[in-house]
Amino acid sequence: KNQVEQSPQSLIILEGKNCTLQCNYTVSPFSNLRWYKQDTGRGPVSLTIMTFSENTKSNGRYTATLDADTKQSSLHITASQLSDSASYICVVGRTGGFKTIFGAGTRLFVKA
Amino acid sequence: EAGVAQSPRYKIIEKRQSVAFWCNPISGHATLYWYQQILGQGPKLLIQFQNNGVVDDSQLPKDRFSAERLKGVDSTLKIQPAKLEDSAVYLCASSFRDRNWELFFGEGSRLTVL
Numbered sequence: 001k002n003q004v005e006q007s008p009q010s011l012i013i014l015e016g017k018n019c020t021l022q023c024n025y026t027v028s029p030f031s032n033l034r035w036y037k038q039d040t041g042r043g044p045v046s047l048t049i050m051t052f053s054e055n056t057k058s059n060g061r062y063t064a065t066l067d068a069d070t071k072q073s074s075l076h077i078t079a080s081q082l083s084d085s086a087s088y089i090c091v092v093g094r095t096g097g098f099k100t101i102f103g104a105g106t107r108l109f110v111k112a
Numbered sequence: 113e114a115g116v117a118q119s120p121r122y123k124i125i126e127k128r129q130s131v132a133f134w135c136n137p138i139s140g141h142a143t144l145y146w147y148q149q150i151l152g153q154g155p156k157l158l159i160q161f162q163n164n165g166v167v168d169d170s171q172l173p174k175d176r177f178s179a180e181r182l183k184g185v186d187s188t189l190k191i192q193p194a195k196l197e198d199s200a201v202y203l204c205a206s207s208f209r210d211r212n213w214e215l216f217f218g219e220g221s222r223l224t225v226l
Contacts, residue, residue: 043217
């Protein structure tokens with residue numbers, strides 16, 4: 001069954017600290033993996049996208065890694081800011097173009 | 113480029129009433145999606161269009177939900193009659209082959225059914 005599981009479900013960190021969010025998937029055939037940030041009351045916005053041959057991708061303070069062998073990805077946030085408080089959703093695309101499977105998301109709270 | 117436009121942003125109705133949501137995708141994006149996102153959960157695909165045609169509507173409750181995409185551009189999602197469990201955010205997204213099918217989302221339409 002094609003599934004995407006994220007952990008932790010929620011996370012609270014202090015401003016300035018780093019954190020890492022996890023994504024495990026069983027999607028096949030694999031095409032790409034994306035991380036989205038969703039602020040409260042807004043639509044998701046793409047942070048990174050990685051294909052099978054890429055194992056790391058950065059976007060400012062966000063760095064995503066991909067291990068296609070173990071089917072795991074992580075999103076590392078460096079020097080967190082209050083504006084990082086949001087849900088982070090892992091989305092895996094299947095080969096063939098259209099099909100995508102969403103994780104339930106990790107809710108991140110950054111405290112001052 | 114202009115983003116995905118959705119309306120209305122908020123809608124409150126009573127159960128058994130009907131509601132319609134509208135979406136205008138990014139110009140040139142052939143693929144359009146409607147997702148339902150219940151509070152605390154990830155988006156769930158309701159229906160996916162490729163131009164005018166339906167690619168996937170396997171999770172669309174067809175007894176009460178309907179969607180159309182006229183002329184392969186904008187789209188309308190309708191719920192009739194609404195149930196309490198339909199309270200959610202309805203997200204529209206579009207994608208394009210040359211962007212590796214990256215999803216571009218609208219701001220969503222929040223539905224509350226009383």
